[in-house]
Amino acid sequence: MRYDWTPLWRSTIGFDRLFDVLDEVHRTAEESYPPYNIERLDENRFQISVALAGFTPDEVALTVEQNVLTLEGQKAEKDEKTFVHRGMSTRSFKRQFTLADHVEVKGARFENGLLVIELQREIPEAMKPRRIAITGASAGQVKQIEGKAA
Known part of the structure; x- marks a missing residue:
């Protein structure tokens, strides 16, 4: 079931992104293939592990385009197989992850049936907080202006 946000669009200004995020969360809850984990390795490093049993890197x-990481899989069936039981799904899929600002994909590799995607947040120097030195006269360096006594 999909929600229609159109009535709310008419009465809101500047919340366009909010409804896109809500719609994406609802759509993601409906789609569960392929299963994945997101792990925080440290403050600025993350890892997405996607279970892709039966898929090859090809x-x-x-x-990655405009802060959206897209993972697509298309199984190439080379020959007809007759299965007695088929428990592993190898259907085509498309899964998208919205990346925060300044998060970059550093690499991806297949490891034990998992596609492991490494992410790194790299905040530009201009946006990092920096300490500003405060200068001024200290208590020991107070200068008195010379003047004539009245």
Whole structure:
């Protein structure tokens, strides 16, 4: 079930992104394939692990565009197989992750049936907090202006 946010769009200004995020959260809750974990390695490093059993690196595409990481998989069926039981899904998929500002994809690798995507937050120097030195006269350096006594 999808929600129609149109009535709310008419009465709000500047909240366009909010409704996009709500819609994305609802859509993500409906889509559960392929399963994934997001792990924080330290303050600025993250790792996404996606379970892709049966896929090869050639069957998976990973792209980043405007803070959206898109993972797509298309299984290439080379020959007809007859399964007695098929418990591993190898259907095509498209999963998107919204990245925060200044988060970059540093690399991706297949490891034990998992696609591991490494992310790093790199805040530009101009945006990092910096300490400002405060200068001024200290108590020991008070100068008195010479003047004539009245």
